[in-house]
């Protein structure tokens with residue numbers, strides 16, 4: 001079992017080495033898994049290729065998780081995109097990372113060829129033909145997502161080819177200016193989006209961009225008035241609302257959040273999960289939480305983590321958790337969501353309706369993602385998943401890791417998902433701490449021990465079976 005997994009990882013690793021196949025047909029035969037049943041051979045090959053690779057490319061970073069091909073004159077060349085005023089107090093609080101090695105390194109192909117390939121993919125509308133098969137419900141409701149009952153939400157999990165309109169937010173107008181809306185609709189290739197509501201984070205510029213990326217990829221940052229006030233205070237945007245707001249790579253979109261949800265985090269999950277609707281003509285997207293700074297070109301990321309992997313979506317695994325319940329307990333324990341009783345009802349709803357703890361029969365390595373970075377191909381499956389997940393967030397709370405496995409495991413068609421290693425995540429993006437002031441941050445160890453409430457009194461609780469299986473699994 002262990003050995004098979006190793007063999008698979010080895011093949012995966014080798015498949016990532018795009019340059020290998022460029023070396024000729026001979027290399028193609030190497031991807032036959034039979035060759036790698038031997039662990040020893042596998043490691044020798046990894047060692048051989050790594051050494052060769054390192055010897056040939058002295059400009060490589062010293063990390064072991066991502067490998068880039070730096071021979072292209074087009075990449076990476078961008079200087080600093082924007083100089084933040086010193087008063088903005090930038091980049092002081094990166095969260096330290098401890099990891100440096102991983103099982104499945106990611107290889108980035110040559111920037112020039114990636115650019116051409118993605119451009120072609122985006123231009124080929126037949127490759128995304130299925131996208132139009134999803135039709136969205138129109139309407140006018142009290143809340144942005146329509147406040148649907150459980151039965152109603154559930155009834156959309158199985159996609160049928162009968163033109164059924166599915167609920168997917170936008171039951172109210174998304175309150176932005178027409179010029180922003182038009183420019184978002186024009187974005188018909190790759191979009192990178194982020195958001196800061198209630199001044200919770202600082203804006204950061206992407207790094208490592210190739211020379212054509214800024215012209216080809218759209219960068220959009222959604223902010224509310226509270227955030228704009230800070231940006232204006234530091235003279236980073238003007239307040240005359242006539243002009244397009246830009247900070248470095250980002251086009252800043254002023255969202256009149258008072259017409260949306262009261263909870264700033266809930267407003268943040270609108271662009272995070274409904275990005276395919278805000279940019280209806282885009283083909284690929286990258287969501288970047290504002291606490292992150294991208295340090296690898298978005299086209300390279302889409303290419304290596306989505307296109308080459310032939311998946312709908314890619315996201316990182318949670319560094320520690322594999323079971324949804326572990327995340328739910330942590331959410332209660334650290335007061336990431338204040339209403340523990342509501343968390344309990346949420347988890348019981350999922351347990352009673354089919355959520356299982358993670359087990360090795362699931363076609364995914366974990367039930368808990370780190371969702372700070374989400375890479376999507378805007379395929380039918382991804383769009384459906386995003387809509388269904390958003391509906392759960394509106395129904396319960398904006399903690400998007402909680403409904404993740406429930407929606408993923410239950411929906412149809414199935415989502416092809418690349419849940420890459422946290423070590424890769426840490427090397428494609430730098431994580432900073434949230435602004436200390438600004439609402440909704442965790443209260444730290446002083447918060448009341450709430451996790452016991454969540455697990456207590458299994459009697460009749462819908463998650464009893466889940467917990468028994470989860471503990472059974474972990475004692476193996």
Ligand SMILES: *[C@@H]1O[C@H](CO)[C@@H](O)[C@H](O)[C@H]1NC(C)=O
Pocket residue numbers: 120124126127
């Ligand atoms: C466009 O996409 C379709 C479906 O993926 C594929 O069969 C076709 O070869 C592509 N055409 C071009 C010009 O890339």
Ligand SMILES: *[C@@H]1O[C@H](CO)[C@@H](O)[C@H](O)[C@H]1NC(C)=O
Pocket residue numbers: 142143147
């Ligand atoms: C959602 O609908 C229920 C009734 O079905 C109502 O009690 C609740 O206030 C509504 N919530 C919102 C946010 O509209």
Ligand SMILES: *[C@@H]1O[C@H](CO)[C@@H](O)[C@H](O)[C@H]1NC(C)=O
Pocket residue numbers: 225228237238239240241242254255256257
């Ligand atoms: C942003 O929108 C608000 C309305 O929600 C408006 O009052 C404000 O002037 C706008 N700010 C800028 C900088 O355009």
Ligand SMILES: *[C@@H]1O[C@H](CO)[C@@H](O)[C@H](O)[C@H]1NC(C)=O
Pocket residue numbers: 453456457
């Ligand atoms: C567990 O249930 C019993 C009776 O059903 C109740 O008295 C007790 O307070 C409950 N404990 C917790 C932690 O909810």
